[in-house]
Amino acid sequence: MSLTPVGLEHYLVASGLLFCLGLLGVIMRRNLLVIYMSLELMLNSANLALVALSRHNGNLSGQIVVFFIITVAAAEVAVGLAIIVALYRKKQTAHVEDLTAMKL
Amino acid sequence: MFESSEHFAWLILFVPLIAAGIITVVTREKPRVSAQISIAAALISFLTTVILFSLLPSTGFEHPVSVPWLVIGDLRVDIGLKLDHLSLMMALIVTGVGSLIHIYSAGYMEGERAYSRYFACLSLFTFSMLGIVLADNFVMMFIFWELVGVSSYLLIGFWYEKPAAADAAKKAFITNRLGDFGFLVGILLVWATLGNHLNFDQLRQHLADSPGNYGAVATAAGLLIFCGAVGKSAQFPLHVWLPDAMEGPTPVSALIHAATMVAAGVYMLCRVFFLLDVPGSHALEVIAWIGGFTALLAALIAVQQNDIKRILAYSTLSQLGYMIMAVGLSSPKAAMYHLTTHAFFKALLFLGAGSVILAVHHEQNIWKMGALRKKLPVTFWTFIAGTLALCGVIPFSGFYSKDSILEQALEKNEITLFVIGVFVAFLTTFYMSRLVLVAFFGGERSEEAGHAHESPGIMTWPLRILAVFSIIGGFLGIETLYQRHFQPELPAATVGFMAELFEPFDNQPLSAIFGLGAIIFGFFLAYACYWRTFADPLPAKLGWFARAMRNRFYFDEFYERVLIPATQELLAKIADAIDRWIIGGAVQATQGTTDLFGRALRLVQNGSIQTYAFLLIAGVALVLYFVLAK
Numbered sequence: 196m197s198l199t200p201v202g203l204e205h206y207l208v209a210s211g212l213l214f215c216l217g218l219l220g221v222i223m224r225r226n227l228l229v230i231y232m233s234l235e236l237m238l239n240s241a242n243l244a245l246v247a248l249s250r251h252n253g254n255l256s257g258q259i260v261v262f263f264i265i266t267v268a269a270a271e272v273a274v275g276l277a278i279i280v281a282l283y284r285k286k287q288t289a290h291v292e293d294l295t296a297m298k299l
Numbered sequence: 300m301f302e303s304s305e306h307f308a309w310l311i312l313f314v315p316l317i318a319a320g321i322i323t324v325v326t327r328e329k330p331r332v333s334a335q336i337s338i339a340a341a342l343i344s345f346l347t348t349v350i351l352f353s354l355l356p357s358t359g360f361e362h363p364v365s366v367p368w369l370v371i372g373d374l375r376v377d378i379g380l381k382l383d384h385l386s387l388m389m390a391l392i393v394t395g396v397g398s399l400i401h402i403y404s405a406g407y408m409e410g411e412r413a414y415s416r417y418f419a420c421l422s423l424f425t426f427s428m429l430g431i432v433l434a435d436n437f438v439m440m441f442i443f444w445e446l447v448g449v450s451s452y453l454l455i456g457f458w459y460e461k462p463a464a465a466d467a468a469k470k471a472f473i474t475n476r477l478g479d480f481g482f483l484v485g486i487l488l489v490w491a492t493l494g495n496h497l498n499f500d501q502l503r504q505h506l507a508d509s510p511g512n513y514g515a516v517a518t519a520a521g522l523l524i525f526c527g528a529v530g531k532s533a534q535f536p537l538h539v540w541l542p543d544a545m546e547g548p549t550p551v552s553a554l555i556h557a558a559t560m561v562a563a564g565v566y567m568l569c570r571v572f573f574l575l576d577v578p579g580s581h582a583l584e585v586i587a588w589i590g591g592f593t594a595l596l597a598a599l600i601a602v603q604q605n606d607i608k609r610i611l612a613y614s615t616l617s618q619l620g621y622m623i624m625a626v627g628l629s630s631p632k633a634a635m636y637h638l639t640t641h642a643f644f645k646a647l648l649f650l651g652a653g654s655v656i657l658a659v660h661h662e663q664n665i666w667k668m669g670a671l672r673k674k675l676p677v678t679f680w681t682f683i684a685g686t687l688a689l690c691g692v693i694p695f696s697g698f699y700s701k702d703s704i705l706e707q708a709l710e711k712n713e714i715t716l717f718v719i720g721v722f723v724a725f726l727t728t729f730y731m732s733r734l735v736l737v738a739f740f741g742g743e744r745s746e747e748a749g750h751a752h753e754s755p756g757i758m759t760w761p762l763r764i765l766a767v768f769s770i771i772g773g774f775l776g777i778e779t780l781y782q783r784h785f786q787p788e789l790p791a792a793t794v795g796f797m798a799e800l801f802e803p804f805d806n807q808p809l810s811a812i813f814g815l816g817a818i819i820f821g822f823f824l825a826y827a828c829y830w831r832t833f834a835d836p837l838p839a840k841l842g843w844f845a846r847a848m849r850n851r852f853y854f855d856e857f858y859e860r861v862l863i864p865a866t867q868e869l870l871a872k873i874a875d876a877i878d879r880w881i882i883g884g885a886v887q888a889t890q891g892t893t894d895l896f897g898r899a900l901r902l903v904q905n906g907s908i909q910t911y912a913f914l915l916i917a918g919v920a921l922v923l924y925f926v927l928a929k
Contacts, residue, residue: 222913295906 206247213240227279227289231272238268305360308380310347311390312429315340319422322415330414334405337418341401341425345394352387357783365435373495381435381499384784385635388777389432389566392642396558397425399761403650404550406757407657417457417548424450424555431563436497437486440567444482444527447563448475451555455547467543474540478530485523489574492516503573514579521575521582525568525589532564532619535593539855541616545608549653552608557615557649558642565622565638569631572785576629587627591719594620596852598726602733603837603848606663607652610734614689615645617723621704624716630707632781637700640772644688644697647765651682654758655738658751666835667745668738674751677759679739681766686735688769690728690818696772698814702803703778705810721813728821736829744833 213236220233242261249257283289318340322333365379380386401421408417427450430443448471456468490497492513494505528534533541544556555561568575568586575582597616604610618641625634656663658675672679688695691702701724708717743749753759803811828836838845847853903914 218916222909222916291908294908297906 203247203251207244210240210244210247213237213243216240225290225292227282227291227294230291231275231279235268235272238264304351304354305364305380305382307347308351308364308382308433311344311351311394312380312426312433314343314347315422315425315429319419319426322419322422327415327419333415333418337422338398338401338405340422341394341398344425344429345391345398348387348390348394351382352391355382355384355387363435368439376438376497377436378439379435379498380433382433384780385566385569386432388635388639388780390429392639393425393428393432393559396642396646396765397428397554399764400550400554400558400646400650403553403653403758403761404548406755407550407653408548413457417454420450420453420457421551421554424454424560428559428563432566435499437489437499438497440570441479441483441486444479444531444563444567447531447560448472448479451475451544451560454551454555455544457547457551461546464546467540467546471540471544474537475530478526478528478537481523481526482528482530485520485526488516488520488523492520499570502571506573506577510578513577517574517577517580518582521580522585524571524574525582525586528564528568528623529589530564531567532561532623533593533616534564534589534620534623535596536854538593538597538616539851539858542609542612542851545606545612549608549649549656552612553646553649553653556612557645561615561619562622562638562642565619565626565634568623568626569635569785572626572629572631575626583627583629585627587624587713587716590620590623590625590627591716592620593617594624594723595719595726596620598723598730599848600851601730602726603835603845604730605666605835607655607665607668607734607738608649608663610665610730611645611648611652614648614727614730617727618645618689621701621720621723624720625704625707628704628707628711628713628716630704632778632785633700633703633707635781636703636778639777640688640696640700640769643765643772644685644695644769647681647685647762647769648689650758650762650765651678651685654678654754654762655682655751657754657758659745659747660750662745662747665734665738666833668748669741669744670739670748671751672739675739675753677753677762681759681762682739683735684766684769686731688772690731690821691724691814692818693811693815694770694773696769699773699778699803702807702811702814705814706803706807709807709810717810717813721817724814725817725821728818729825732822732825733829736825737832741831742833 217233217235217237217240220236221230224230224233242264245257245261245264249255249261279289282294286293288294315337318336322336326332326336360382363379364382365377367375368378369376401418404417404421408414411417424447427443427446431440431447434440434443452468452472455471456465458464459468486497489502493502496502496505530537541556541561545552547556575586594617597613597620601610601613601617604613618637622634622637622641625631625637654675655668655671655678658671658678659668662668684695688697691697701720705717705720705724708714708720838849841848850856903910
């Protein structure tokens with residue numbers, strides 16, 4: 196059985212699947228940390244698509260965008276995790292059902 | 300040479316309006332200047348009218364003076380001036396008598412706080428009245444008809460702090476509204492039946508081109524148009540507003556509620572007489588009888604009134620009844636003739652009454668006057684001239700005009716109307732003699748009457764001028780003028796002073812003799828009752844009938860207790876139901892729907908971040924689906 200060569204479609208489908216998995220996680224999971232991880236998954240699925248298209252078009256700008264995304268995501272993780280930790284300390288919970296009010 | 304002299308007619312109409320505007324905007328704080336502007340405007344209008352009148356060719360001016368005002372499809376409404384002998388003669392009365400009353404007002408209203416407002420209203424009235432007189436189509440006439448109502452409202456309610464004046468103003472306006480509604484429906488009916496014309500000349504032409512029996516429609520249209528005259532000229536059953544309108548300043552009563560505005564109804568009927576006269580129409584019979592009935596009713600009421608202005612007001616009603624009756628007897632000539640002379644002597648009588656009222660410090664009850672003959676010589680003599688003219692004593696003007704109406708009744712073989720006319724002439728003499736005997740003769744009946752003194756010259760000179768016209772009004776050829784207008788086919792009959800003096804006896808001796816007999820009888824009866832009396836002997840003699848006359852035959856009470864509850868209250872209930880259930884219901888439904896949506900949308904805002912995320916994604920997915928699905 197000969198394997199078909201891996202093409203653009205495969206990357207894009209994998210990216211789409213990853214995106215949907217992340218989305219499901221964001222919507223379905225209750226723990227803030229898991230939701231956060233799912234968000235990262237969605238970001239990375241986008242990264243995958245960008246890299247694949249960049250390679251396909253022979254154009255490097257897609258990969259440059261990916262670097263930016265990784266950088267910003269790192270900063271975002273630092274801020275986001277800090278907020279989550281602060282929330283947890285205040286409320287003694289990291290479940291979204293318990294965090295429905297704007298005020299603390 | 301006089302290529303476009305007719306265009307000066309716009310001056311007649313608009314100068315008073317400009318005066319009213321200037322007074323309102325610029326000179327409100329300067330009463331003396333306001334009065335001068337208003338008087339000057341009236342005089343300019345008067346002089347322009349005189350000039351145009353002297354230039355008027357017998358066939359009328361060549362070019363129509365009009366500008367289109369409203370054009371919707373086939374409907375075309377002009378603001379145009381009809382310049383013929385009828386309208387210009389009426390404009391002469393309005394501006395001439397009006398000018399005198401403007402001048403008189405400057406003296407009468409001296410020291411009034413709202414002096415400028417008074418003159419602004421007076422100028423506005425002059426403008427509106429001239430609009431009616433000069434209008435060449437129905438819509439324009441109706442517009443000015445309403446404007447006259449507004450200015451009358453403003454002037455009756457001039458002393459609006461007095462509840463009686465404010466009520467009288469409202470009563471006049473609302474009562475007129477009833478008549479005007481009929482008038483408007485009548486105009487629409489005429490417009491729909493007679494080839495979509497509104498212009499008087501075109502309507503007349505249309506009737507001439509397609510003569511035929513219009514039958515019931517003509518009757519209905521005639522009567523509906525007559526409704527307007529019933530309201531404005533205060534005929535039964537809408538006569539109740541005029542006596543109350545005496546709450547306004549006395550010069551206003553003279554100008555609006557005696558000489559001009561109330562005569563507008565008669566003028567309008569004469570203007571559209573060709574519509575009332577069409578074959579198959581029975582409108583004229585009704586008009587004649589309503590006029591006769593009003594004349595009789597008002598004269599009876601006048602006999603037992605004690606307020607000097609109310610006596611004159613009922614007398615006005617009664618004389619207007621005469622004019623309406625003359626129109627109904629298909630003699631617009633006689634109606635306009637009586638209108639003209641009546642404008643002179645009734646304005647004179649009202650101004651005289653104003654002079655008396657001012658002299659006795661705003662006392663209007665004739666039983667608190669007395670012996671004013673010596674103290675107010677000019678007022679007394681001019682008042683006598685007016686009284687004699689009103690009663691119709693030969694050779695005063697009233698004799699000729701009243702006689703031409705009675706004559707007409709005899710010629711038409713309307714014996715009942717003739718008898719009513721003669722009886723009203725008797726009553727007129729009776730109540731006017733009562734007024735004069737009680738107010739001017741006998742002893743002083745109150746302290747104020749003792750201290751009375753003559754009014755200043757600015758008030759007595761208009762009285763003198765009007766007195767002259769009241770006396771010679773019968774010899775000025777006014778009747779011939781109107782005859783030429785209404786019956787151009789007849790030759791101008793009488794010429795020469797003596798012939799004119801005794802013309803009534805040549806023509807219909809019976810009516811003249813009966814008329815004069817009624818006057819003599821009325822005077823001696825009044826003399827017997829009221830010479831040097833201090834109380835009215837009639838209530839004791841006539842009992843309940845005198846009481847009924849004093850109480851105006853209970854018309855106001857009947858309207859207030861029976862008619863208004865039956866109509867207005869019912870309408871109010873219906874309007875209330877519509878407001879509450881239909882309009883209110885629509886509002887409630889709108890409010891309810893909004894409320895429901897609000898409640899539904901609130902369920903979405905539950906604070907769960909994941910619901911928001913889900914809705915966001917669902918929204919994006921939906922948009923993507925619609926964008927990419929094609």
